[in-house]
Amino acid sequence: xxxxxxxxDSFRETLDSKVLYVxxxxxxxxxxxxxxxxxxxxxxxxxLDGLCWxxxxxxxxxxxxxxxVVDARQLNAPxxxxxxxxxxxxxxxxxxxxRARSGAVQAGQLEFFTREMFWWLKDxxxxxxxxxxxxxxxxxxxSRGTRLNSDRSWPHEPGLFFGALPLGxxxxxxxxxxxxxxxxxxxxxxxxxLVVLLAVVVTAPFVPNMLRxxxxxxxxxxxxxxxALLAFKYIGGLTFVFLxxxxxxGGIWFVLGLRTGIWxxxxxxxxxxxxxxxxxxxxxxxxxxVLSRSAILSILMxxxxxxxxxxxxxxxxxxxxxxxxxxxxxxxxxxxxxxxAEGPQTNPGSPSWLRITADSLHAVLPRTDDLGTLxxxxxxxxxxxxxxxxxxxxxxxxxxxxxxxxxxCLAYIGVLLGLACWRFATKDY
Amino acid sequence: xxxxxxxxxxLAKRYGKIEALRGVSLSVEPGEIYGLLGQNGAxxxxxxxxxxxxxxxxxxxxxxxxxxxxxxxxxxRVGYLPEDHRFPEYHTGASxxxxxGQLLGVSRDLRRTRIPAILDTVxxxxxxxxxxxxxxxxxxxxxxxxxxxxxxxxxxxxxEPTDGVDPLGRKEIRTMILQxxxxxxxxxxxxxLLGEVELICDRVGILQKGRMVREGEVATLTxxxxxxxxxxxxxxxLPVAELQKLDYVVAPYGERWEIHLRDDQTIDPVVDFIRxxxxxxxHLVEKRQSLEDLFLETLKEREAPTQRPVPR
Numbered sequence: 026x027x028x029x030x031x032x033x034d035s036f037r038e039t040l041d042s043k044v045l046y047v048x049x050x051x052x053x054x055x056x057x058x059x060x061x062x063x064x065x066x067x068x069x070x071x072x073l074d075g076l077c078w079x080x081x082x083x084x085x086x087x088x089x090x091x092x093x094v095v096d097a098r099q100l101n102a103p104x105x106x107x108x109x110x111x112x113x114x115x116x117x118x119x120x121x122x123x124r125a126r127s128g129a130v131q132a133g134q135l136e137f138f139t140r141e142m143f144w145w146l147k148d149x150x151x152x153x154x155x156x157x158x159x160x161x162x163x164x165x166x167x168s169r170g171t172r173l174n175s176d177r178s179w180p181h182e183p184g185l186f187f188g189a190l191p192l193g194x195x196x197x198x199x200x201x202x203x204x205x206x207x208x209x210x211x212x213x214x215x216x217x218x219l220v221v222l223l224a225v226v227v228t229a230p231f232v233p234n235m236l237r238x239x240x241x242x243x244x245x246x247x248x249x250x251x252x253a254l255l256a257f258k259y260i261g262g263l264t265f266v267f268l269x270x271x272x273x274x275g276g277i278w279f280v281l282g283l284r285t286g287i288w289x290x291x292x293x294x295x296x297x298x299x300x301x302x303x304x305x306x307x308x309x310x311x312x313x314x315v316l317s318r319s320a321i322l323s324i325l326m327x328x329x330x331x332x333x334x335x336x337x338x339x340x341x342x343x344x345x346x347x348x349x350x351x352x353x354x355x356x357x358x359x360x361x362x363x364x365x366a367e368g369p370q371t372n373p374g375s376p377s378w379l380r381i382t383a384d385s386l387h388a389v390l391p392r393t394d395d396l397g398t399l400x401x402x403x404x405x406x407x408x409x410x411x412x413x414x415x416x417x418x419x420x421x422x423x424x425x426x427x428x429x430x431x432x433x434c435l436a437y438i439g440v441l442l443g444l445a446c447w448r449f450a451t452k453d454y
Numbered sequence: 455x456x457x458x459x460x461x462x463x464x465l466a467k468r469y470g471k472i473e474a475l476r477g478v479s480l481s482v483e484p485g486e487i488y489g490l491l492g493q494n495g496a497x498x499x500x501x502x503x504x505x506x507x508x509x510x511x512x513x514x515x516x517x518x519x520x521x522x523x524x525x526x527x528x529x530x531r532v533g534y535l536p537e538d539h540r541f542p543e544y545h546t547g548a549s550x551x552x553x554x555g556q557l558l559g560v561s562r563d564l565r566r567t568r569i570p571a572i573l574d575t576v577x578x579x580x581x582x583x584x585x586x587x588x589x590x591x592x593x594x595x596x597x598x599x600x601x602x603x604x605x606x607x608x609x610x611x612x613x614e615p616t617d618g619v620d621p622l623g624r625k626e627i628r629t630m631i632l633q634x635x636x637x638x639x640x641x642x643x644x645x646x647l648l649g650e651v652e653l654i655c656d657r658v659g660i661l662q663k664g665r666m667v668r669e670g671e672v673a674t675l676t677x678x679x680x681x682x683x684x685x686x687x688x689x690x691x692l693p694v695a696e697l698q699k700l701d702y703v704v705a706p707y708g709e710r711w712e713i714h715l716r717d718d719q720t721i722d723p724v725v726d727f728i729r730x731x732x733x734x735x736x737h738l739v740e741k742r743q744s745l746e747d748l749f750l751e752t753l754k755e756r757e758a759p760t761q762r763p764v765p766r
Contacts, residue, residue: 030556034542041544239540243601246506246536247557248529453469453509 035261052273063188064181075194107173172412205408228262229323232314252446266303291407308441338394341387392430459640465514474500476664485638489651492661533602537613543587591618652745680715685737
């Protein structure tokens with residue numbers, strides 16, 4: 026009964042701050058926005074047009090060199106598009122014939138770019154074909170089958186407000202990838218940070234308010250042990266985040282399921298991950314709340330610890346994660362030295378002191394950043410096809426472990442709350 | 455004989471270099487109203503906080519309802535209104551009592567009947583669903599009293615219960631305290647309003663700088679031995695010179711006269727003398743000192759030795 030009394034009290038305190046209404050409102054807005062997103066399967070010809078447009082942006086050298094689609098067709102029609110064999114011809118258009126004659130690099134770049142974007146076409150072969158226009162170089166591509174496993178792996182273009190506002194060629198990804206992106210980046214990443222930041226601000230006064238002179242006497246004179254009292258208050262704070270995350274994530278999961286037909290329940294685990302991430306930060310807030318009885322100081326210290334953990338995680342990840350193969354290839358392609366460089370590099374330039382410091386801090390501090398990486402892997406495994414995951418090189422982050430990350434975080438929560446309880450239990454009020 | 459409702463023996467508490475309590479011993483019987491007096495910083499609130507387990511790390515012995523002070527089981531049988539309290543303002547009066555009631559282990563059924571009743575008793579029934587931030591200071595004080603009483607405790611600690619309450623409200627609280635006494639509840643009262651303490655307390659103790667410097671029944675402490683006020687019929691004058699010749703100390707006191715008796719004297723010869731003079735005695739009372747007089751006198755007595763130069 027006492028536990029539920031505190032839970033209800035924390036809920037009342039949260040409602041009083043009005044922030045819960047704001048977060049619920051934001052969640053609802055996000056749900057409505059996502060509910061209005063339409064996903065359109067993009068035909069191969071349109072994808073190739075987009076490719077040429079992007080090629081112009083990336084390699085066009087100030088629009089003096091452009092590319093365009095000459096021809097595109099599915100050889101095994103009327104088979105489903107995602108099972109198709111394709112043949113298409115792309116032209117690289119130069120300002121004059123001389124430049125076209127020496128345009129092997131640009132043609133190579135277009136081939137590279139095509140292979141990168143159409144990584145899912147199997148057995149993609151390319152040959153140079155004659156062109157009537159001598160200032161153009163024509164490349165003919167043929168493929169046999171794809172690495173896709175369903176319609177949802179086929180590139181889709183999202184359009185806001187039921188397709189009224191299409192987002193364009195830059196935003197063409199598989200439907201599964203879009204669901205993954207919304208769940209992982211938009212909700213878990215940006216949304217999670219926003220919820221946790223708001224929660225830090227809203228819940229930071231819980232403990233200092235309870236310990237305020239004139240208020241603490243009422244509570245500590247009741248027949249309840251002080252550590253239990255603090256633990257109940259702590260759980261009350263976690264409930265705020267849990268409820269927010271549950272409503273936002275549950276709602277978005279439902280809306281995405283309705284709109285895309287992809288009902289991946291793993292996304293719901295994010296509710297627990299976000300709450301657990303907040304649990305680490307709230308343990309810091311609780312400790313400083315007990316020590317200082319100041320909400321402002323609690324917020325500042327919590328944000329400082331959060332920043333430190335984030336920086337340590339980021340530096341550690343950057344040091345230990347090799348450059349992606351696609352990034353290496355892009356670097357090579359842009360420098361015009363395709364196939365000549367050394368491939369992916371593991372930050373050889375990072376100094377040893379940085380490496381040692383990052384390793385040491387990562388070993389002893391809560392691995393909240395690792396939790397984010399692990400969640401990304403978890404969601405990608407659930408939503409993306411094997412081919413997409415290979416293409417996006419998710420296996421690069423495989424070194425992180427759930428057990429170690431959660432274990433160290435739990436140990437920290439235990440230590441911080443233990444210190445807070447000890448101080449609270451022995452202090453005179 | 456019942457065990458004391460609360461008892462301390464050689465209770466001492468130190469905050470750093472400050473000695474808040476220096477060997478305080480007291481005992482309060484069940485059903486008694488005990489008033490603890492003292493200047494600010496005398497240690498009154500510290501004593502209550504020790505008994506309730508709010509303050510830790512003290513020396514000596516402190517027992518509440520027969521149990522060591524601060525025991526959880528005992529706290530459910532105790533009500534407490536702290537001084538300068540602040541309620542969480544996101545609560546309404548009713549929801550606050552619900553919350554505290556749950557912490558005190560009061561059953562849902564009992565809370566359902568008890569909360570409206572106690573709020574009605576303290577005059578907050580019509581504002582029970584208003585947020586506390588909308589309450590006046592007096593209303594918050596009444597709510598404080600309500601929360602201290604809502605679980606029908608055996609011992610009630612009231613630290614400045616009438617602080618901020620208007621005269622009518624003060625009278626109602628005094629009446630409530632006397633009703634609680636009639637129900638054999640023990641009340642431990644800290645108050646600066648000595649007039650109120652005098653009106654309702656059975657016994658008082660005076661704390662000064664952490665020491666119990668005087669303790670006893672109010673009636674006994676306020677009696678001023680050997681001092682009488684004498685009043686005669688209108689137009690008559692007391693022959694002061696004659697009485698002084700009889701070795702009485704007489705001094706005018708408004709329209710009356712104050713007569714101080716020496717240790718071996720009684721008032722009877724004075725009465726006989728007045729009658730023998732054909733005067734009409736209209737007023738004769740033994741003069742009592744107020745609790746405030748006693749309090750100030752006690753403090754003065756205790757301060758005096760410290761003002762003397764310390765012999766070397």
